Amino acid sequence: MPIKAGSRTRILKSDIYQAILGFFLENEGSVDTPRGIATWIDASLIKVRVALEALAEMNCLKAHRTPSTIGYSCLLSKKELASLTSKISK
Amino acid sequence: MKTTLTNDKEIFDFFKSHESLRKLRVSYDFLLGHPIWWVSFKLNGQPKLFEKSLEGSYEIWHDPRVRRLRTTQAIADVLKRRSKEKSPYLFTIEKKLLNFCVPLVMDDRLIGYFGLIGLKNGISQETLDMFSEHLHLILDNCAKKEEISRLSATIRPRAIALSTVHTVHRIINSTLNLDELISRLAHLTAQVLRSNRCSIYLFEKPKKHLVCKALVGYPKTKAKHAKILVSSSGSEGRVAKTAKSVLRKSTICIPLIDEDVIGVLTVTDKKDKKGFSYFDLEILTTLAEEAVIAIKNAQLYEEQRKVTLGTIQSLAVILGTRIPNMASPEAFLRIALRMAEELHLSEEDTQALHYATLLKDTAKIGIPEEILKKPTKLTGEEYQLIREHPIKGAKIVQSFESLKTVVPIILYSREKFDGTGYPEGLKGDKIPIGARALSVINAFEAIITGRPYRNRVTLKEALDEITRNSGTQFDPKIVEVFIHIVQKEGYYKYIQHAH
Numbered sequence: 285m286p287i288k289a290g291s292r293t294r295i296l297k298s299d300i301y302q303a304i305l306g307f308f309l310e311n312e313g314s315v316d317t318p319r320g321i322a323t324w325i326d327a328s329l330i331k332v333r334v335a336l337e338a339l340a341e342m343n344c345l346k347a348h349r350t351p352s353t354i355g356y357s358c359l360l361s362k363k364e365l366a367s368l369t370s371k372i373s374k
Numbered sequence: 375m376k377t378t379l380t381n382d383k384e385i386f387d388f389f390k391s392h393e394s395l396r397k398l399r400v401s402y403d404f405l406l407g408h409p410i411w412w413v414s415f416k417l418n419g420q421p422k423l424f425e426k427s428l429e430g431s432y433e434i435w436h437d438p439r440v441r442r443l444r445t446t447q448a449i450a451d452v453l454k455r456r457s458k459e460k461s462p463y464l465f466t467i468e469k470k471l472l473n474f475c476v477p478l479v480m481d482d483r484l485i486g487y488f489g490l491i492g493l494k495n496g497i498s499q500e501t502l503d504m505f506s507e508h509l510h511l512i513l514d515n516c517a518k519k520e521e522i523s524r525l526s527a528t529i530r531p532r533a534i535a536l537s538t539v540h541t542v543h544r545i546i547n548s549t550l551n552l553d554e555l556i557s558r559l560a561h562l563t564a565q566v567l568r569s570n571r572c573s574i575y576l577f578e579k580p581k582k583h584l585v586c587k588a589l590v591g592y593p594k595t596k597a598k599h600a601k602i603l604v605s606s607s608g609s610e611g612r613v614a615k616t617a618k619s620v621l622r623k624s625t626i627c628i629p630l631i632d633e634d635v636i637g638v639l640t641v642t643d644k645k646d647k648k649g650f651s652y653f654d655l656e657i658l659t660t661l662a663e664e665a666v667i668a669i670k671n672a673q674l675y676e677e678q679r680k681v682t683l684g685t686i687q688s689l690a691v692i693l694g695t696r697i698p699n700m701a702s703p704e705a706f707l708r709i710a711l712r713m714a715e716e717l718h719l720s721e722e723d724t725q726a727l728h729y730a731t732l733l734k735d736t737a738k739i740g741i742p743e744e745i746l747k748k749p750t751k752l753t754g755e756e757y758q759l760i761r762e763h764p765i766k767g768a769k770i771v772q773s774f775e776s777l778k779t780v781v782p783i784i785l786y787s788r789e790k791f792d793g794t795g796y797p798e799g800l801k802g803d804k805i806p807i808g809a810r811a812l813s814v815i816n817a818f819e820a821i822i823t824g825r826p827y828r829n830r831v832t833l834k835e836a837l838d839e840i841t842r843n844s845g846t847q848f849d850p851k852i853v854e855v856f857i858h859i860v861q862k863e864g865y866y867k868y869i870q871h872a873h
Contacts, residue, residue, distance in 0.1 A: 311534050312645075313566045315545070320537045324530075348562070350548030355541040357565045362646070 300327055300335045302369060305344070308358040309365045315348065315357040344368070381520060386415050386486045388516035389478065390434060395512060399435060402505055407494025409474075410439050415486040419457070421450035445471065445491065453487060460484065462506045464493075472497075476506050480517050535657050538566055543664040551721075552672040553587070559639075559665050560588035566661065567626070567654055569641040575602060575610055576630075576637035576669070584614055584638060591643070610638045619659065623649030626658055630666050639665070682729075682776050690732045692739075706815050707731050709859055713811050716855045722779060727808045730783035734816060736767040749827055761796050764788045783808035787816060790847045802849075810849040814840060814856050817847070837861060 303325040308314060316324070322332040336356050340347040348355040358365065389395070390413050399411060413434065414427035425446055432440045448467040453475065456463065462476040472493040478485040488509055542562045549555050556574050564572040571591035575584035584602040602610050609620050609627040617635050619628040624644075630637040639662055644650055710731040714724040738746060741763060745756050752760065768785035771777045786800055786809035793801030795813075805813075821839055824830030831839070837857060844853040 311531070311538075313538065313568045314534055315538045315541045315562060315566060316534070317541055317544075320541065324534060324537075346565075348545045348558075350545055352548065353541075353544055355545045357562075 298335070300325075300331050301339070303327060304332070304335055304339060305365060305369045308345075308360075309362065309369055312358060312362055312365075315355045317353045317355055321356065381524070382480075382483065382485050383415065384523070385480060385513070385516050385520045386478070388519050389413070389486070389513055390430065392512050392516060394508075394515075395434070398505075398508055398512070405501060406490060406497060406505070407492070409490040409492045409494075410437055410443065411435050412440060412489045412491065413486065414453075414489070416484050417450070417453060417457070417487075419454065421447070421454055424450040424453060443491070449473065449489070449491070457484075462502065464502070474502060476509050478509070478513055480513060485513070535653075536660075539657065539660050539664060542566060542661060543668070546665060546668045547671070550672050550675040552669070552676055555668055555672050556588045559668070560590045563639065563641060563658070563661060564590045567641045567650070567658060568645040569650075570643040570645060571641065573610075573640045574630075574637060575614075575640075577614070577635070584610055587637075610640060613638050619655060621650060621652065621655045626650050626655055628655070628658055628662050630662055630669065632666050632670055636666065636669065678776065682774070686729055686732045686777075689736060706819055709856070710811065710815055712859050713815075713852070713855055716859065717807065717811065717852070719807065723808060726779035726783055727811060729777060729780045730787070730808060730812055731815060733767070733771060733777075733780060733784060734787060734812060735763075736770050736784070738763060739770075740766050751827065761788075765797050782806045783812055785809070787812040789813065791849050792846045795847075805849075807852075810852050811856075814848050814852055817843070818856070818860075833860075 304321060307321060307325050311324075318333045318336055319329055321336065322329040325332070336345060336354075337347070339345040340356065344358070344360055345356045346359050348357065360368065395413075403409075411434075412428055412431040414424055414431075417423050428440050428443065428446065431437075445467055452465050452467065452473075456465075456475075460477050460479045460482070462474065465473050465475065467473060471491065472495060474490040474493050476488040478488055542559075545562060546555055546559050549558070556576075560572045560574050564570070569591075572588070573586060573590070573592065574588040576587050577583070578585045578601075586600045586602070602608065609625060613620055613627045613629050614635050614637075617629045617631060619626065625640065625642045627638060627640040629635045630639055639658070641650070641654075641658065644654075707728065710727050711724065714727050719727065741759055745752065745759060748756070764785050764787060768781045771784055772781045783806060785797070786805050789795035789798065789800045789805045789809060790813075791802060791805070791810070793799050818836055818840055820828075821831055821836040822833065837860065840848065840853055841857065844850045
């Protein structure tokens with residue numbers, strides 16, 4: 285389901301969104317589960333799950349779906365990631 | 375690898391920004407007679423550095439006296455003269471101004487200095503000892519903090535990389551379809567290694583050729599399924615022959631080893647232009663080890679599937695020679711698979727319908743040939759025998775572990791959508807979807823190919839009969855799909871062949 289404009293702004297402004305993009309900026313090649321990413325950025329698993337799905341919906345991340353879990357990897361280049369992270373943090 | 379100097383600087387930076395250092399001033403300042411507090415990194419024989427450190431001290435305690443200090447040179451001279459001392463000491467300069475200096479020593483290594491200028495006279499040694507002890511506790515804490523930070527900087531990327539390998543392992547192992555597995559592996563490997571290109575070659579028997587199974591990021595002109603001779607001079611051929619990895623800035627090529635080399639995985643053109651490192655090789659080797667297990671599992675599964683399918687096909691052929699007018703199962707198999715696609719059945723349900731279509735008449739093996747070929751109406755006893763055949767068929771099939779999903783399709787393939795069928799009289803959606811599909815195929819086959827007790831009819835008449843029974847004998851949704859496939863998609867030519 286496409287993300288509504290209001291929700292998109294809310295997600296973009298949230299700390300968790302920045303933390304996830306920051307994680308992928310630091311570890312470009314990472315492919316990890318919501319639990320893994322929540323551990324690395326020290327955040328709530330439930331919030332991370334929601335944010336990851338939203339980021340996948342925005343085509344920032346790719347969701348590799350399997351019956352037992354979902355692995356997320358970054359679709360953006362380091363340059364695009366850095367630019368996005370800096371825009372959001374302003 | 376970090377140098378000791380870098381570590382000392384980090385420890386010192388942690389120390390001067392430590393919250394406890396500020397709290398220490400609140401606790402001790404009155405007791406010590408409001409001296410000027412200062413802190414300095416090691417001077418290495420350069421007294422000028424001490425002047426700079428006083429500016430840093432101002433930023434910590436915001437004491438304006440530190441900026442007006444006229445004894446800077448004298449203190450720096452003392453520090454230089456007593457640079458070997460590692461224990462706290464008192465000293466006086468100009469007009470008996472009492473100073474206290476605590477060399478900050480960690481593992482017998484001087485990190486820097488802590489000092490007090492203008493201590494009140496008559497301060498007890500016990501107070502100074504206690505004060506020094508507090509400073510060293512803070513310093514110890516900073517050293518531990520630095521160690522944790524250093525360990526984290528080393529371990530964290532490796533732990534994240536391992537977590538990535540584990541996740542990739544889970545993703546590639548979630549399918550037993552070899553083509554899908556290899557494609558996923560190639561894409562994920564390119565992602566993890568941040569490379570623009572990835573290729574996977576597997577050996578074909580006999581082991582003379584490596585066959586390309588997946589390409590990521592290559593131009594379309596590089597054909598998938600291309601073959602490489604093991605004796606060729608390229609990286610892939612050499613790696614396959616020697617079973618040794620190749621690491622270059624532009625390429626990593628590693629063998630996929632089970633008991634022997636089963637293939638080669640190559641990544642080229644790293645995105646960050648720095649080129650591949652030994653760390654990348656380590657990650658790729660671990661990934662490849664995981665991948666080999668998944669590939670072998672998929673290959674074994676594929677072999678087992680082929681054996682199962684071969685057995686089923688043989689059984690179908692035997693049945694075909696026994697049952698009069700039985701059409702080529704191939705024609706109805708094509709329709710069944712197309713129906714599965716149109717009905718959006720899962721991979722597992724599609725395979726079950728595939729097998730069930732081949733095995734639908736298995737139980738007829740147990741029915742005497744004279745009944746199967748009887749051209750006249752069956753007696754009650756004979757009809758009862760025919761009615762039992764789905765149950766018998768299911769019993770035969772259920773003894774095969776790999777055919778468990780086929781059992782309900784065969785068992786309920788004679789049920790009718792309105793609940794008047796057999797063996798259990800199931801109605802509507804209670805009948806498994808595979809069984810509802812097979813029921814249409816079964817009936818269509820009997821109508822169009824004819825039976826000893828009924829003549830065969832034309833395709834149009836057969837389709838009309840199926841449509842007439844939609845909603846009573848058959849699921850209307852399935853009839854709609856079936857009619858569409860047979861009539862509009864040209865599948866009638868296969869039927870005509872069977873006809």
